[in-house]
Amino acid sequence: MIAPTYRSVASPLHVARAGATAALCGAFALVCALYASPFVLLAVIGSVVMAGLAAGVGREIRRAAVFTLPLVLLVTLVNPLVYRDGDTLLVRGGELLGRRFDVTLEALAAGGLAGLRLAAFVMAFGLFSACVDPDELLRLFRRVSYRSALTAALATRLVPVLARDAMRMGDAARCRPEPPGRLAVTRAALSGALDRAVDVAAALEVRGYSVAVKPARQRRPWSRHDVRVTFAAALVGLAAVGLAIAGTGAVETYPRVDVAFGASEAALCGLLLAGAALPFAGRSARLGVARA
Numbered sequence: 001m002i003a004p005t006y007r008s009v010a011s012p013l014h015v016a017r018a019g020a021t022a023a024l025c026g027a028f029a030l031v032c033a034l035y036a037s038p039f040v041l042l043a044v045i046g047s048v049v050m051a052g053l054a055a056g057v058g059r060e061i062r063r064a065a066v067f068t069l070p071l072v073l074l075v076t077l078v079n080p081l082v083y084r085d086g087d088t089l090l091v092r093g094g095e096l097l098g099r100r101f102d103v104t105l106e107a108l109a110a111g112g113l114a115g116l117r118l119a120a121f122v123m124a125f126g127l128f129s130a131c132v133d134p135d136e137l138l139r140l141f142r143r144v145s146y147r148s149a150l151t152a153a154l155a156t157r158l159v160p161v162l163a164r165d166a167m168r169m170g171d172a173a174r175c176r177p178e179p180p181g182r183l184a185v186t187r188a189a190l191s192g193a194l195d196r197a198v199d200v201a202a203a204l205e206v207r208g209y210s211v212a213v214k215p216a217r218q219r220r221p222w223s224r225h226d227v228r229v230t231f232a233a234a235l236v237g238l239a240a241v242g243l244a245i246a247g248t249g250a251v252e253t254y255p256r257v258d259v260a261f262g263a264s265e266a267a268l269c270g271l272l273l274a275g276a277a278l279p280f281a282g283r284s285a286r287l288g289v290a291r292a
Contacts, residue, residue, distance in 0.1 A: 004060035004126045011055035012279040016229040018136040023233035025128035031240045032120045037249035043269035044120040047276035048127050054280040057130040064126025072115035079111025085254045110253040229279045236275035
């Protein structure tokens with residue numbers, strides 16, 4: 001599999017409640033949305049990699065990096081062909097359909113920054129996918145919309161099953177002397193998916209899900225890992241919003257490349273790394289019985 005998937009590991013990010021870990025990953029994604037500075041984006045990627053390695057999901061983070069690499073290259077190479085703004089001409093291209101394709105340094109830098117931002121986004125959500133239990137995350141919404149939560153849970157379980165059904169139908173079709181077309185195989189796979197959906201709906205109705213009511217609230221005491229991960233998420237989120245309001249991380253790509261880096265940018269990078277390390281720092285981050 002290329003995309004990172006959840007794997008239960010004994011780490012503070014896995015032990016903490018799903019909302020806290022999701023908030024930390026969302027805080028890193030918020031930084032990517034607010035900043036285009038390469039220093040800040042590299043700090044986000046470094047923080048995600050550090051947190052993933054400490055949580056024991058380095059393999060999943062590597063999958064996210066491999067998944068995003070072609071997208072980064074595509075964005076970096078396409079942007080100079082679409083935008084011709086900039087003062088520094090690198091390649092004077094020819095004309096096609098009345099449009100001249102000139103590559104400028106500024107357009108190439110803007111494409112690289114856009115690709116770097118995309119990579120940071122994917123890495124942050126890769127950490128989310130690897131460390132947040134999807135069942136526990138759906139359980140958070142059971143009192144808001146329990147039918148929607150049930151539908152999402154069933155969809156996440158049935159998608160791999162339907163994919164295997166389609167692969168088996170395709171293999172069986174290729175074994176026939178005259179293989180049917182792709183449209184026939186797709187129609188058969190869709191019919192099987194609908195039949196499976198009807199069977200699941202009938203089973204749920206027999207078990208009384210059609211008359212389900214909102215479940216009672218379950219109070220779960222906060223653990224030290226919940227507090228540490230939540231505090232790390234608040235630290236990253238508040239630092240990102242506050243320093244963005246103060247004008248930190250300003251970047252100009254046209255007509256010339258101008259990337260600001262000073263004390264505020266260095267402080268933001270340090271806070272991002274500190275937020276990623278906070279859930280794993282100290283003796284109290286160890287799993288097991290807490291010691292004073």
